[in-house]
Amino acid sequence: xxxxxxxxxxxxxxxxxxxxxxxxxxxxxxxxxxxxxxxxxxxxxxxxxxxxxxxxxxxxxxxxxxxxxxxxxxxxxxxxxxxxxxxxxxxxxxxxxxxxxxxxxxxxxxxxxxxxxxxxxxxxxxxxxxxxxxxxxxxxxxxxxxxxxxxxxxxxxxxxxxxxxxxxxx
Amino acid sequence: xxxxxxxxxxxxxxxxxxxxxxxxxxxxxxxxxxxxxxxxxxxxxxxxxxxxxxxxxxxxxxxxxxxxxxxxxxxxxxxxxxxxxxxxxxxxxxxxxxxxxxxxxxxxxxxxxxxxxxxxxxxxxxxxxxxxxxxxxxxxxxxxxxxxxxxxxxxxxxxxxxxxxxxxxxxxxxxxxxxxxxxxxxxxxxxxxxxxxxxxxxxxxxxxxxxxxxxxxxxxxxxxxxxxxxxxxxxxxxxxxxxxxxxxxxxxxxxxxxxxxxxxxxxxxxxx
Numbered sequence: 001x002x003x004x005x006x007x008x009x010x011x012x013x014x015x016x017x018x019x020x021x022x023x024x025x026x027x028x029x030x031x032x033x034x035x036x037x038x039x040x041x042x043x044x045x046x047x048x049x050x051x052x053x054x055x056x057x058x059x060x061x062x063x064x065x066x067x068x069x070x071x072x073x074x075x076x077x078x079x080x081x082x083x084x085x086x087x088x089x090x091x092x093x094x095x096x097x098x099x100x101x102x103x104x105x106x107x108x109x110x111x112x113x114x115x116x117x118x119x120x121x122x123x124x125x126x127x128x129x130x131x132x133x134x135x136x137x138x139x140x141x142x143x144x145x146x147x148x149x150x151x152x153x154x155x156x157x158x159x160x161x162x163x164x165x166x167x168x169x170x
Numbered sequence: 171x172x173x174x175x176x177x178x179x180x181x182x183x184x185x186x187x188x189x190x191x192x193x194x195x196x197x198x199x200x201x202x203x204x205x206x207x208x209x210x211x212x213x214x215x216x217x218x219x220x221x222x223x224x225x226x227x228x229x230x231x232x233x234x235x236x237x238x239x240x241x242x243x244x245x246x247x248x249x250x251x252x253x254x255x256x257x258x259x260x261x262x263x264x265x266x267x268x269x270x271x272x273x274x275x276x277x278x279x280x281x282x283x284x285x286x287x288x289x290x291x292x293x294x295x296x297x298x299x300x301x302x303x304x305x306x307x308x309x310x311x312x313x314x315x316x317x318x319x320x321x322x323x324x325x326x327x328x329x330x331x332x333x334x335x336x337x338x339x340x341x342x343x344x345x346x347x348x349x350x351x352x353x354x355x356x357x358x359x360x361x362x363x364x365x366x367x368x369x370x371x372x373x374x375x376x377x378x379x380x381x382x383x384x385x386x387x388x389x390x391x392x393x394x395x396x397x398x399x400x401x402x403x404x405x406x407x408x409x410x411x412x413x414x415x416x417x418x419x420x421x422x423x424x425x426x427x428x429x430x431x432x433x434x435x436x437x438x439x440x441x442x
Contacts, residue, residue, distance in 0.1 A: 004305070005396055011197050012398075018190050072399070075234075075420050087195035091187070159426050165418030167425055168320035169334040170360060170388055 011074060016067050019098060020060070027059045028052070039129050047128045047136035054140030055109060058147040062105045065155040066097040073097075073162050097158050104154045105147065112146045113139060215356070222247040224354060230317035233309055233420045237300060241292055241314070245354035249285060253348040256281050260344070267384045271361065272437035274344055275380050279369045279441070282349040286366075289353065290373050305395055308376060309421070312391065315367050316417050321357040323347055361389035363414040368438065379409045379439040386428040389437070390414065393421065400424040402431060404439060 031052050035041035041048045073093045077086055116139060117124045127135040215226040224247075229240045263273040293314065297307040321337040322328070325345045328338035339347075339357040349366040352358045358366070364380045368391060371378040377394035381402065392402055392409035399422020401408045411434070413419035424431070 005398060007197050008398060011194060014190065014193055014197070018186075022186070072423055075423065076418070083195040087191050090194055091191060156426075159429075162426070164423075164426060165416050167413070167416045167427075168336060170386075170415060 008071065008075070012067065012071050015070055015094065019063055019067070019094065023059060023063050023098065023102065024056055027056055031055055039125055041129060045129070045131050047131045047133045050133065050136040050140055051128055054143045058109060058143050059102070059105050061144070061147050062101045062151055062154060063098065065151050066094075066101050066158055069155065069158045069162055070094050070097055076163055076165070096161070100158055101154055104150065104157075108146050108150055109143055112142050116142055218244070226353075226356075228314065228317070230314055232306070233313050233316075233418055237302070237306070237310070239296055239300075239310060239314070241296060243289055243292055243353070245350070247354070250351050250354035253281065253285065253350040257348045257351070258343045262344075266435075268382055268435035268437045271382050271389070272380070272442070274346070275361070275365050275368070275438045276441060278346075278348045278365050279372065279438070282365075282369045283373070285350040286353070286369055286373065290370060293370070294374065305397070307374070308371060308393060308395055311370050311374075312367055312412055312414060312421075313417075315358070315363050315414055316419065318356050318358060318363075320415050321359065323357055323359045323362055360415050364389050364391045367391050367412075367414060372441070377407070377409075377440075379404065380437045381409075381411070381434045382437045383428065383433045383435065385430075385433040388428055390434070395421070397421045400429065400431060402434060402436070404436060409439070 035048055035052070039048075070090075070093065074090050077089055077093070113124065122135070124135055124139055128139075215224045217223070218225045224245050225242065226245065227240075227242050229238065231238050257278060260274055260277045262277075263269045293307075293311055297310060302310060319337070321339060322331070322333050323342050323345050324331055324338060324340045325342065326340060328340035330340075331338070337357065339355065346359065346362045346365065347355065347357060349369045352362050352366050361380070361382070368378045368380050371393065379392040379394070379402075380389060381392050382389045391412045391414055393412055394407045394409050397408075397410040399410060399420075401410045401422060403409075410422040411424050412421045413423070413425055419425075
């Protein structure tokens with residue numbers, strides 16, 4: 001067994017689980033809080049649950065894209081410095097990548113729902129509040145599709161800040 | 171009441187971050203358990219007689235600086251000139267871009283077989299002495315070549331091209347040097363480096379590959395060893411990309427300006 005690869009795999013698993021649990025739990029809490037406070041959503045509202053699921057899937061899709069850049073950063077950071085400063089640098093780098101991906105997802109979510117609500121005569125959030133499942137499914141599909149479309153761009157943005165070694169002008 | 175809930179959430183968050191921090195730093199400790207030994211020779215070469223034979227002293231580090239190496243070898247001007255003459259006589263396949271380069275690389279690797287034994291033995295000796303694993307040995311060989319500063323190897327005269335401040339050697343057939351010429355002159359562009367590493371690794375029983383990209387105008391090594399990252403699949407095996415033109419590039423990491431795997435084609439694998 002190659003010890004280096006095994007340890008890299010452990011770091012990848014730790015990172016993925018940590019980021020996954022933290023981000024998804026945070027997203028769920030925020031969306032539930034917003035729903036209850038601003039839209040008076042009830043617990044039994046299936047339409048809102050579908051919408052929340054779509055948001056969580058979107059966040060998951062976007063966040064899944066940062067694991068590989070994060071591991072690339074770690075492999076490039078893994079030099080000379082002591083383990084505590086490397087771990088600190090790794091967590092700080094991860095926080096920046098998560099912030100970029102998370103902000104992008106929120107912006108995409110807001111823009112997509114805002115544009116859709118402007119294009120249609122009905123008030124989507126009002127319909128979701130009234131438990132209109134049809135509207136919820138359409139908004140959820142739009143949200144997930146837009147996330148899939150923009151994911152590569154966001155990852156490219158994150159890749160741009162990875163401290164790659166220098167290359168000669170080939 | 172809400173302040174207590176907030177404080178509880180905050181404490182939970184801090185505990186969670188500290189736990190992850192300790193976990194990651196422990197894993198890094200395991201990765202870096204071996205100390206770095208300082209190199210004992212300087213990076214240069216000297217001309218050792220009037221026929222321009224050279225004594226090379228090379229010191230270099232592993233990609234992650236976990237090991238430092240030092241090697242000394244002699245290169246003979248006459249052998250280098252002979253290798254250059256054979257390179258000029260190569261007949262190539264004009265079928266496709268990758269086949270064209272593949273046929274040239276294959277011929278260069280074949281021709282170099284008898285000339286690189288000294289380096290193979292020397293590197294294998296260092297590997298044994300340092301008790302390197304198979305993956306580490308491959309990394310030692312690649313970092314040996316990565317450490318050599320990049321130079322342009324051009325078909326036309328160097329004065330006719332923009333060399334962007336890099337050293338240049340001009341009027342070279344196919345715009346690449348044979349492995350022995352590279353070891354002698356230390357002038358090497360992307361494919362010159364890839365061919366040398368391919369020849370060394372193949373001789374040591376590895377399963378290397380040379381990949382080329384017309385879109386990126388670039389060549390690179392790929393290697394079938396246990397690794398992670400960017401790779402290309404061939405006959406059910408994973409060949410991980412390895413950038414050779416700059417220091418510090420680990421296996422399985424394509425540079426961001428050439429990271430579309432679809433644009434990379436196999437030029438040489440299994441000697442064909």
